Each structure stands twice: as structure tokens, then as C-alpha cells.
Amino acid sequence: xxxxxxxxxxxxxxxxRIGIVSADGTILRVEKTPVGQKRTAADIVKLxxxxxxxxxxxxxxxxxxxxxxxxxxxxxxxxxxxxPHFPDWSDVKFGPMISQETGMSVVIDNDxxxxxxxxxxxxxxxxxxxxxxxxxGTGIGGGIICNGHxxxxxxxxxxxxxxxxxNFDGPACNxxxxxxxxxxxxxxxxxxxxxxxxxPSKPKFMKIFHNEIERVTxxxxxxxxxxxxxxxxxxxxxxxxxxxxxxxGIVNTLGITxxxxxxGVSAAWDFFIKETQKELSxxxxxxxxxxxxxxxxxxxxxxxILGSARTASS
Amino acid sequence: xxxxxxxxxxxxxxxxRIGIVSADGTILRVEKTPVGQKRTAADIVKLxxxxxxxxxxxxxxxxxxxxxxxxxxxxxxxxxxxxPHFPDWSDVKFGPMISQETGMSVVIDNDxxxxxxxxxxxxxxxxxxxxxxxxxGTGIGGGIICNGHxxxxxxxxxxxxxxxxxNFDGPACNxxxxxxxxxxxxxxxxxxxxxxxxxPSKPKFMKIFHNEIERVTxxxxxxxxxxxxxxxxxxxxxxxxxxxxxxxGIVNTLGITxxxxxxGVSAAWDFFIKETQKELSxxxxxxxxxxxxxxxxxxxxxxxILGSARTASS
Numbered sequence: 001x002x003x004x005x006x007x008x009x010x011x012x013x014x015x016x017r018i019g020i021v022s023a024d025g026t027i028l029r030v031e032k033t034p035v036g037q038k039r040t041a042a043d044i045v046k047l048x049x050x051x052x053x054x055x056x057x058x059x060x061x062x063x064x065x066x067x068x069x070x071x072x073x074x075x076x077x078x079x080x081x082x083x084p085h086f087p088d089w090s091d092v093k094f095g096p097m098i099s100q101e102t103g104m105s106v107v108i109d110n111d112x113x114x115x116x117x118x119x120x121x122x123x124x125x126x127x128x129x130x131x132x133x134x135x136x137g138t139g140i141g142g143g144i145i146c147n148g149h150x151x152x153x154x155x156x157x158x159x160x161x162x163x164x165x166x167n168f169d170g171p172a173c174n175x176x177x178x179x180x181x182x183x184x185x186x187x188x189x190x191x192x193x194x195x196x197x198x199x200p201s202k203p204k205f206m207k208i209f210h211n212e213i214e215r216v217t218x219x220x221x222x223x224x225x226x227x228x229x230x231x232x233x234x235x236x237x238x239x240x241x242x243x244x245x246x247x248x249g250i251v252n253t254l255g256i257t258x259x260x261x262x263x264g265v266s267a268a269w270d271f272f273i274k275e276t277q278k279e280l281s282x283x284x285x286x287x288x289x290x291x292x293x294x295x296x297x298x299x300x301x302x303x304x305i306l307g308s309a310r311t312a313s314s
Numbered sequence: 315x316x317x318x319x320x321x322x323x324x325x326x327x328x329x330x331r332i333g334i335v336s337a338d339g340t341i342l343r344v345e346k347t348p349v350g351q352k353r354t355a356a357d358i359v360k361l362x363x364x365x366x367x368x369x370x371x372x373x374x375x376x377x378x379x380x381x382x383x384x385x386x387x388x389x390x391x392x393x394x395x396x397x398p399h400f401p402d403w404s405d406v407k408f409g410p411m412i413s414q415e416t417g418m419s420v421v422i423d424n425d426x427x428x429x430x431x432x433x434x435x436x437x438x439x440x441x442x443x444x445x446x447x448x449x450x451g452t453g454i455g456g457g458i459i460c461n462g463h464x465x466x467x468x469x470x471x472x473x474x475x476x477x478x479x480x481n482f483d484g485p486a487c488n489x490x491x492x493x494x495x496x497x498x499x500x501x502x503x504x505x506x507x508x509x510x511x512x513x514p515s516k517p518k519f520m521k522i523f524h525n526e527i528e529r530v531t532x533x534x535x536x537x538x539x540x541x542x543x544x545x546x547x548x549x550x551x552x553x554x555x556x557x558x559x560x561x562x563g564i565v566n567t568l569g570i571t572x573x574x575x576x577x578g579v580s581a582a583w584d585f586f587i588k589e590t591q592k593e594l595s596x597x598x599x600x601x602x603x604x605x606x607x608x609x610x611x612x613x614x615x616x617x618x619i620l621g622s623a624r625t626a627s628s
Contacts, residue, residue: 153569164563177597249478255467283491
């Protein structure tokens with residue numbers, strides 16, 4: 001492996017993945033490590049630094065690391081204020097800690113921001129001056145690309161679009177608010193939509209899952225919709241409507257008309273996107289609606305690693 | 315009057331005001347003209363150009379005009395796509411039309427953007443790199459200052475924060491959506507809050523207005539709250555809660571922690587701001603909430619004229 005590589009790391013709640021990325025955006029190698037039960041910041045720093053050292057031994061010319069972290073991150077200071085997957089973390093100087101352990105230059109940022117940078121570099125956002133990246137996973141992540149750069153706001157917290165409002169008195173969200181966007185248009189939202197439905201076709205659908213809501217994953221609802229299940233299809237349509245409603249608020253606020261939609265749940269694209277477009281049009285001015293373009297993310301799981309590497313190398 | 319003056323114009327639904335503004339931001343003279351019944355774009359262009367010519371005769375060195383216009387404006391092209399006060403207007407080349415009539419250089423923009431520029435120049439936003447201007451009037455206007463400049467988005471439509479969502483199935487809004495922010499935290503919102511209330515103190519309150527909801531203006535509710543009316547005070551508190559909920563979504567999206575609040579309805583500041591702060595804290599992460607600052611706008615009615623002049627001169 002040649003010079004001028006960068007390490008891109010994507011930290012999730014279950015695993016982290018370290019990728020060696022070349023200057024042209026080729027992922028030369030990826031290693032996945034389970035996070036395990038020990039989840040303090042010190043534990044994760046130790047585990048991740050070990051992984052970095054191992055990867056670096058395979059490519060001596062790597063000098064910088066980019067890390068995407070779920071949560072509220074101050075990229076300038078390298079601090080994680082809060083992470084939904086690591087509830088013990090509070091004002092953790094994660095960037096400096098990894099840097100000290102590895103002797104390498106480290107940039108950290110919110111994971112959705114890293115995905116946005118990845119898609120801007122080599123994916124669906126390539127060539128777009130401005131776009132909003134929305135990742136549909138357990139929750140909803142967001143990254144805003146403004147004039148070709150990630151917009152972090154005053155303290156690094158921009159793009160928390162999952163916590164914009166859909167329903168004033170809606171279900172309680174982890175963030176402390178109620179009725180957040182991510183309580184409707186994410187994996188968590190899908191569960192709520194199933195639970196709250198009183199559609200007559202629901203009992204037949206639930207029977208497939210032995211009436212256990214825990215088993216009702218986005219993948220399972222997707223598979224059933226593909227098999228023609230009426231209830232599953234209706235759930236995706238409702239999901240699409242809420243997605244459109246939330247995106248409309250983002251478009252009205254930012255005036256950015258290109259939206260890139262990624263994350264695991266976006267795999268069901270064909271089952272929800274028409275409703276999303278319709279609702280978005282209903283909730284924006286006609287002129288605005290005519291200019292909005294919804295793009296399917298192109299890089300899948302690799303976006304975070306690529307964006308992290310890109311951020312570290314720039 | 316000396317050289318280097320600029321005309322700042324603030325167009326409203328009832329009047330427009332033309333101000334002669336010096337380079338240091340002194341308003342040397344203001345003239346107010348009723349818009350009247352003839353409201354096509356050609357009518358308003360004629361009326362406004364007449365006013366401009368008259369003002370210019372008093373200060374020969376004025377060569378540029380800035381105009382703040384309520385509605386969806388493409389500032390680059392000088393086009394008004396839609397204006398709530400002038401329903402006949404559609405894709406009107408207002409800037410070029412005024413320029414042709416007056417022979418002067420013309421810049422137009424959304425009125426709340428002009429207010430934001432005014433407050434950034436000489437008001438509550440002075441010295442702030444980033445802030446969001448929110449104007450509470452009949453509806454809610456917004457202007458976003460990013461790195462010291464107005465952020466217009468891809469086509470000039472950024473800052474339409476009045477049309478972010480509060481309640482998915484809320485009351486129908488002029489924009490075509492339902493449950494928009496401005497259906498709760500504006501003059502229009504106040505009327506809805508009064509109408510929807512079933513508080514036992516409401517009948518006594520409504521009796522003062524002969525039970526006619528049209529008479530229930532923000533000013534009247536403000537005056538009654540000052541006199542200690544329980545119902546009026548409760549309405550302002552509810553208003554404050556909804557204002558906080560809407561602002562939380564803006565803060566979560568943009569990551570901008572300074573909010574400047576202006577517009578006529580903001581005069582009741584003391585009666586709603588505590589609830590606004592509380593609700594904003596409830597609907598943002600603790601760290602974010604600790605950094606948010608709400609500022610009362612300083613320039614009142616003059617902000618639009620000053621911002622329009624500033625935009626034209628820069």
C-alpha cells in the first residue's frame with residue numbers, strides 16, 4: 001500500500017470500522033471490531049487505538065485519522081458532549097485521547113456529518129454546492145453541506161434535524177423533547193407507526209412476528225412489502241408522508257433544495273419516496289417544491305469511512 | 315444632505331416606507347405611502363418609483379435602492395415569486411422594473427432578511443458572526459446570518475421558518491401546509507390560541523371584545539396582560555411555549571445559538587420569554603440549551619429600512 005493514505009473510522013453502537021483510504025477514495029482495507037460490554041470512553045479509546053496501531057503497521061505513511069461519532073460533537077475541540085450509544089460519556093475529549101494514544105493527528109465529527117462529506121466527495125452529493133444529508137437509521141442524522149463545506153454551526157451541533165418537531169404532543173424522544181422527526185421517520189418511528197396503527201390488516205401482519213413488536217424490524221417490513229403485504233406497504237407510505245413533512249421544514253428553513261437520503265432504512269426507497277415527494281410539495285411553496293430534488297445516497301456503509309478519511313486529509 | 319446616501323424601502327401590506335439612509339446608518343428622512351386598492355405589480359412599481367423620484371430630488375447623490383418585500387424572493391434575479399400581501403403577483407421582476415422606472419441600481423430581498431441585515435449592522439445582532447432573526451408579526455419571518463452574511467440558500471428562499479412544523483394535523487396555513495410555526499407563535503397564532511382555549515376565565519376576557527375575535531389584537535391582549543388579566547397572561551405563556559418549540563427546531567437544524575426576536579408581537583416580550591426559554595431547553599440537548607441566547611431586536615420599525623439600505627450599499 002502506497003503513501004498518502006488516511007484512516008477513516010466509523011463508530012457505531014455495536015461495532016467500529018477502521019478503513020485505510022487512499023487519496024483518490026479507494027478503501028484499501030476495512031477492519032470491523034465489536035465494541036463489547038466495556039463502553040467507557042477510556043475503554044473505547046484503548047480498543048480503537050489498538051486497532052489503529054494494527055492498521056498503521058500495514059501502511060506506514062498514514063499520519064491522520066478521521067472518526068465519525070454518533071452524538072453531539074464539537075469538532076474544533078475534539079470533544080464528544082453526548083452520545084446516544086454511550087450514555088456514560090459526558091464532555092469526553094475523544095479526539096485528543098486517540099491522538100495521544102496513537103501519536104497521530106485526529107479529527108472527530110458527528111457521524112452524519114462524516115457521511116455527508118463522503119457523499120459530497122464521491123457519492124450522491126458530488127458536484128452539489130449545497131445539500132442536506134439525512135440518514136435514516138435507529139434515529140435520524142443530518143449533515144449540512146454549505147458552499148461545499150460541512151456547516152457545523154456555532155459549536156458543532158448543526159444538523160440535528162432528527163430533533164425538529166413533527167407533533168407538539170407526540171411520543172417522548174430520548175433527547176428530552178416530544179414528537180421529534182425521528183419518532184416518525186426512522187427505525188424507531190416505524191415501530192411507533194406499527195404500534196399506533198388500528199388498520200384491520202394489522203393482526204395478520206403482527207401474527208407473522210408472533211405479535212412481538214421487537215421483531216418488527218425495518219428489514220422485515222421491507223421484505224413483507226416486497227411480498228405484497230398490504231399492511232407493510234401502508235406503513236411505508238405513512239413513513240414516507242412523515243419523512244416528507246420533516247424534510248419540508250428543513251427545506252423551508254435552509255432554502256437548500258437538494259436532499260440526499262441514506263442510512264439503512266432508506267433501502268425501502270421505492271416503497272416510501274412517492275409519498276415523501278407528495279407531502280414535501282404539500283408543505284412547501286409551489287416554487288420551492290418545484291425545485292426540490294431527493295437523491296438516494298450512493299455509498300451505503302462506506303460513506304462514513306470515506307467522509308472521515310476525507311475530513312482528516314483536508 | 316450629503317453624498318453617499320442610500321434609499322431603504324420597506325414594503326408592507328398596507329404601506330411602504332422609503333428612508334434616506336446615510337453611510338453610518340442614520341435615517342435622514344422617512345416617507346410613508348399607503349399602498350391603496352390598486353395592487354398589481356405595475357401599480358406598486360409606479361407608486362414606489364414616484365416616491366423614489368421625489369426622495370431623490372432631495373438628495374442627488376443617492377444611486378442605489380434596497381427593497382424588503384414580504385414573500386418568496388430571488389434576490390439574485392430581483393424576482394418576487396409569491397407575496398402573501400399581493401396575491402396577484404407571480405414571478406414578478408420587481409427589481410428590474412423599479413430599476414427601469416428610476417434609473418437606479420436596485421436590490422430586493424425578503425423583508426425578514428432585510429431586518430436581519432439591519433439588526434446585524436446596528437442592532438441586537440451587531441458583532442454576532444451567526445444568528446437567526448425571527449420576526450413575529452401577522453406571520454413569522456426569518457433571516458439567517460451566517461459568517462456575517464445573509465444566507466439565502468439555493469434560490470433565495472432560506473429562512474422561511476414560519477412554515478416549519480409544530481403540529482402535523484394543526485390548523486391549515488396560507489402556505490398550503492398545516493400546523494406551521496406561524497399558526498401558533500404570531501398574531502395569527504394568538505387568535506388561534508384564544509379561539510381554541512376552553513379556560514374558565516375566557517368568557518370574561520372575550521366579553522371585553524364583545525365576543526368578537528377580530529377585535530382580539532396582540533396589542534389588546536398585551537394591554538390586558540399588563541392590567542393583570544389572568545386569561546391574557548395565560549395566552550402569552552402558551553404563545554411563549556410554542557415559540558420555544560419552534561425555535562428549538564431551528565436551533566437543532568442550524569446549530570446557531572443566537573436568536574434575535576423582533577416584529578410587532580415581540581413587544582409583549584416580558585409576558586412570554588420565560589416560557590420560550592423553558593420550552594427551548596426542554597426541546598434541545600442540555601449542552602445546546604446552555605449555549606442558546608435569545609435577544610430582543612433593537613431597531614423596531616427601522617430595521618427593515620436600515621437593512622435594505624445596507625444591502626443596497628454593500
